[in-house]
Amino acid sequence: DTAVSQTPKYLVTQMGNDKSIKCEQNLGHDTMYWYKQDSKKFLKIMFSYNNKELIINETVPNRFSPKSPDKAHLNLHINSLELGDSAVYFCASSQEGAGWVTEAFFGQGTRLTVV
Amino acid sequence: KNQVEQSPQSLIILEGKNCTLQCNYTVSPFSNLRWYKQDTGRGPVSLTIMTFSENTKSNGRYTATLDADTKQSSLHITASQLSDSASYICVVPGTNAGKSTFGDGTTLTVKP
Numbered sequence: 001d002t003a004v005s006q007t008p009k010y011l012v013t014q015m016g017n018d019k020s021i022k023c024e025q026n027l028g029h030d031t032m033y034w035y036k037q038d039s040k041k042f043l044k045i046m047f048s049y050n051n052k053e054l055i056i057n058e059t060v061p062n063r064f065s066p067k068s069p070d071k072a073h074l075n076l077h078i079n080s081l082e083l084g085d086s087a088v089y090f091c092a093s094s095q096e097g098a099g100w101v102t103e104a105f106f107g108q109g110t111r112l113t114v115v
Numbered sequence: 116k117n118q119v120e121q122s123p124q125s126l127i128i129l130e131g132k133n134c135t136l137q138c139n140y141t142v143s144p145f146s147n148l149r150w151y152k153q154d155t156g157r158g159p160v161s162l163t164i165m166t167f168s169e170n171t172k173s174n175g176r177y178t179a180t181l182d183a184d185t186k187q188s189s190l191h192i193t194a195s196q197l198s199d200s201a202s203y204i205c206v207v208p209g210t211n212a213g214k215s216t217f218g219d220g221t222t223l224t225v226k227p
Contacts (some may be wrong), residue, residue, distance in 0.1 A: 004158075039201055042219045043159070055214075090158050104206075104215075105148060106158025 003027050004020045004106035006091045008066060013081055014115055020067075022074045023091030032074035034102065035090040043090070049074055052094060080115045088112070119141040121205050121218035129226055132195055136221045138188040138205035150179055150190050151204040153220070159204055162190070195225045 006023040013019050025032060031050040037043045047066045048055045054066065063079045078085060089109050094105040117178050119140045128134050140148065147166045151159035163174050165181040165188060177198075178191045192199055205218040 030169075040219075041153075041222065043204060043217050044214065045217065092158070095144055103161035103164065104159075106160070109156070 003015045003105050004091055004107040006089075006109060006110055007036075008061055009108060010111050011114075012113045012115065013079055015083060017081050018077070018079045019081060020060075020111075021089055022108060023074050023076070025072055025091075025093040025105070026093075027093055027095075027105060029095045029102075029105075030071065030095040030097045031047070031094050032068070033092040033094075034074065034076050035092060035106075037088045037090060038111070039087070047074075057069075078112075083114050086112055117207070117209070117214075117216045119207055119216045119218040121203075121221050123221060124219070125222040125224070127224045127226060128195055130195060132199060133191065134195060134223065135195050136190045136192075136203050138186070138190070138203070138218055140186050140205040140207050140216070140218075142209070142216050145183065145186070145207065147208060148181060148188050148205045149208070150177075150188075151206060153202040153204060155201070159202075162203075170186055171195070192223075195223075197225050197227060199223060200225045 004025045018106045033048045034042050034046040046057050046060045065077050088109045090109050091107040094104045095102045122137045143197040149164045150162045152162050153159040163179045165179050171172040176193045181188045202222050208215045
């Protein structure tokens with residue numbers, strides 16, 4: 001039973017298109033994240049989101065937007081895709097308390113290729 | 116600025132050998148540090164957590180150390196196996212879910 005699942009696993013699309021990646025977690029966690037891993041395998045946080053707060057990494061273009069229909073889902077919508085958006089995108093979740101955060105559980109990743 | 120620096124960037128060793136990965140951090144305030152293992156094509160998975168008061172913790176062939184005074188952590192792998200080939204990422208969580216600081220990782224390749 002997959003804890004954090006994201007779809008699709010592979011996504012190939014043309015420049016200028018709009019696409020979404022879906023993420024669901026069944027761990028009951030309050031906080032979900034989106035990460036981008038580039039070709040050098042550097043993992044960078046893009047967003048964290050819980051019921052109360054959306055935290056955005058200031059380097060993320062506003063073409064990227066998280067959408068959360070409920071606590072168990074955090075989808076990533078990307079407008080006007082560019083070649084530089086090609087990367088692997090990971091969804092993750094964790095539980096947050098007062099001054100602490102549990103380990104993050106990651107999905108399998110979505111490899112986005114913009115052509 | 117909070118930073119986490121890992122070394123070496125990449126490492127190649129022969130099967131059966133030991134190796135040590137380093138993580139230096141300047142994150143403040145500090146409460147704990149996690150090591151994640153990321154196999155190729157998979158998401159990272161937590162190996163161990165080191166809290167402020169812990170110096171050494173073992174998880175099978177993996178032993179993590181923490182020196183909170185010098186702000187350094189290491190991950191020692193004993194008797195390496197081919198399945199240890201992966202990226203190892205050091206992460207220092209912030210007090211807020213969105214404030215974790217990630218190292219750039221060490222890519223370990225174990226050759227037969």
